[in-house]
Amino acid sequence: MENKKIVTRFPPSPTGLFHIGNARTFLFNYLFTKQNNGQIVFRLEDTDKERSKQEYAEDIIENIKWLGIEPDFSTTVKQSERTEVYKKYILKLISDDKAYVSKEKNIEVGKRDEVIRFRNPNKKIVFNDLIRGDIEFDTTELNDFVIAKSLEEPIYHLAVVIDDFEMGVTHVLRGDDGISNTPRQILIQEAIGAPRPIYAHLPLMIDTDKAKLSKRKHGEKVSVSYYKNMGYLPEAVVNFLALVGWNPGTDQEIWEMEELIKVFDIKKVQKGGGVFNPEKLDWINKEHIKRLSAEDLQNKIFEWLPKEMQNPKIVPIIAERISKFGDIKNMLSAGELDFFFKAPEYNKEKLIYKTVPAEKISENITSAVKALSEITENDFTKENIKEALMKIANNLENRGELLHPIRMALSGLDKSPDPFIIGEILGKNETISRLQKAI
RNA sequence: GGCUCUAUCGUCUAACGGUUAGGACGAGUGCUUUUCAAGCACUAAAUCCGGGUUCGAUUCCCGGUAGAGUCACCA
Numbered sequence: 001m002e003n004k005k006i007v008t009r010f011p012p013s014p015t016g017l018f019h020i021g022n023a024r025t026f027l028f029n030y031l032f033t034k035q036n037n038g039q040i041v042f043r044l045e046d047t048d049k050e051r052s053k054q055e056y057a058e059d060i061i062e063n064i065k066w067l068g069i070e071p072d073f074s075t076t077v078k079q080s081e082r083t084e085v086y087k088k089y090i091l092k093l094i095s096d097d098k099a100y101v102s103k104e105k106n107i108e109v110g111k112r113d114e115v116i117r118f119r120n121p122n123k124k125i126v127f128n129d130l131i132r133g134d135i136e137f138d139t140t141e142l143n144d145f146v147i148a149k150s151l152e153e154p155i156y157h158l159a160v161v162i163d164d165f166e167m168g169v170t171h172v173l174r175g176d177d178g179i180s181n182t183p184r185q186i187l188i189q190e191a192i193g194a195p196r197p198i199y200a201h202l203p204l205m206i207d208t209d210k211a212k213l214s215k216r217k218h219g220e221k222v223s224v225s226y227y228k229n230m231g232y233l234p235e236a237v238v239n240f241l242a243l244v245g246w247n248p249g250t251d252q253e254i255w256e257m258e259e260l261i262k263v264f265d266i267k268k269v270q271k272g273g274g275v276f277n278p279e280k281l282d283w284i285n286k287e288h289i290k291r292l293s294a295e296d297l298q299n300k301i302f303e304w305l306p307k308e309m310q311n312p313k314i315v316p317i318i319a320e321r322i323s324k325f326g327d328i329k330n331m332l333s334a335g336e337l338d339f340f341f342k343a344p345e346y347n348k349e350k351l352i353y354k355t356v357p358a359e360k361i362s363e364n365i366t367s368a369v370k371a372l373s374e375i376t377e378n379d380f381t382k383e384n385i386k387e388a389l390m391k392i393a394n395n396l397e398n399r400g401e402l403l404h405p406i407r408m409a410l411s412g413l414d415k416s417p418d419p420f421i422i423g424e425i426l427g428k429n430e431t432i433s434r435l436q437k438a439i
Numbered sequence: 440g441g442c443u444c445u446a447u448c449g450u451c452u453a454a455c456g457g458u459u460a461g462g463a464c465g466a467g468u469g470c471u472u473u474u475c476a477a478g479c480a481c482u483a484a485a486u487c488c489g490g491g492u493u494c495g496a497u498u499c500c501c502g503g504u505a506g507a508g509u510c511a512c513c514a
Contacts, residue, residue, distance in 0.1 A: 013514045149512045156514050180509040280464045400473035415475040
């Protein structure tokens with residue numbers, strides 16, 4: 001079909017932390033480009049000197065890498081360093097009479113009395129969008145729009161068109177907030193003799209109120225670094241983002257990047273905006289946690305645990321109870337893991353199960369201690385503990401008469417893992433000592 | 440307001456013009472060897488409205504309505 005190599009672009013503007021919506025747009029570019037063996041060029045749109053900051057550029061690059069959606073960084077271009085290039089085009093445009101220096105009247109504060117305007121041919125522009133089909137605009141309403149504040153200061157639309165042209169961009173996949181910018185950019189392309197790229201406008205990711213995900217309203221939650229800091233897995237974020245606005249048409253929900261690259265289909269991208277649903281992200285993240293190798297899982301969890309708590313045995317218990325690693329922080333501050341490392345303190349009434357008398361409870365625990373004592377230290381596994389305890393519990397009216405006080409004696413918590421696994425982790429001596437204390 | 444785009448459960452979405460409109464998240468109920476987590480089963484929940492075209496519209500067309508985006512000497 002096409003023998004020309006596909007070139008797409010990541011053109012972030014370093015005026016804030018890497019935005020999650022931007023990450024999704026880049027991801028779609030990435031999937032599309034990779035499946036076509038194309039190239040992704042990288043460009044920092046930093047012409048706004050007031051708002052552009054080096055730290056933001058660093059955050060963007062760092063998080064692009066974290067997500068694993070890297071463009072070809074060797075192509076990196078900074079608009080702020082291309083003043084001479086733009087100047088050349090502006091001069092050419094003026095000498096071709098496609099633009100002119102305009103003396104401005106009724107100047108508002110902060111505006112200049114001389115700018116460069118585009119001589120609008122005032123015609124209809126129809127462009128094809130991969131996702132939406134033909135879109136038509138009458139450019140008359142644009143008037144003679146400004147393309148540069150001065151020879152050294154091009155406006156965004158001009159810089160973008162020149163850069164896309166010089167960088168050989170063949171496909172522009174961007175958010176659909178770019179739709180209304182397209183006609184004026186096409187006008188500029190035609191004026192400088194640049195070919196028209198193929199456009200695809202992706203639906204925006206929106207919030208529950210159906211509005212654009214704004215930093216103002218959602219704070220740090222719109223930045224990728226927030227998800228990294230909360231202990232989400234990058235593959236889960238990618239998985240989640242890919243599924244907002246696009247679907248492979250199967251029931252599969254959990255995807256790895258490599259599979260996504262294979263099945264992605266730009267033509268199947270949804271037209272309407274998609275709400276960012278954090279609960280689904282959590283679920284997807286949990287699914288990816290389950291798919292981690294034992295080694296990776298342990299390493300990740302240990303990153304969030306203080307040295308003295310880095311016990312491999314509690315890894316599965318934690319893994320089952322979190323949806324993202326940052327949840328460990330909450331478990332820690334709630335003291336949910338303390339009982340693994342020191343004997344719990346609790347009210348002795350807590351040992352009572354329903355209305356069972358204390359003497360009976362005490363008796364039950366005593367027989368449990370006896371049964372557990374018969375297990376050798378090496379065989380003190382959750383299976384064996386369970387077998388021994390259930391033998392006793394099954395003879396009681398309610399199994400809870402034994403299981404509840406034992407769990408309480410071991411953990412001291414109303415909600416905790418079952419007593420068998422806790423017993424295994426604590427080991428024979430500690431388990432029996434806690435039970436004896438309870439008696 | 441002009442222009443542009445969009446419209447299936449609360450949310451993400453599936454459905455050659457013919458399906459009891461499917462799946463997932465979330466919610467609810469129950470089961471699973473006390474609780475929590477996990478797991479399992481089940482339940483509730485949608486085609487914006489009105490006209491066409493058609494034997495038959497979620498699907499195609501038109502008109503409403505609603506929402507969003509954009510209208511900078513920001514990017």
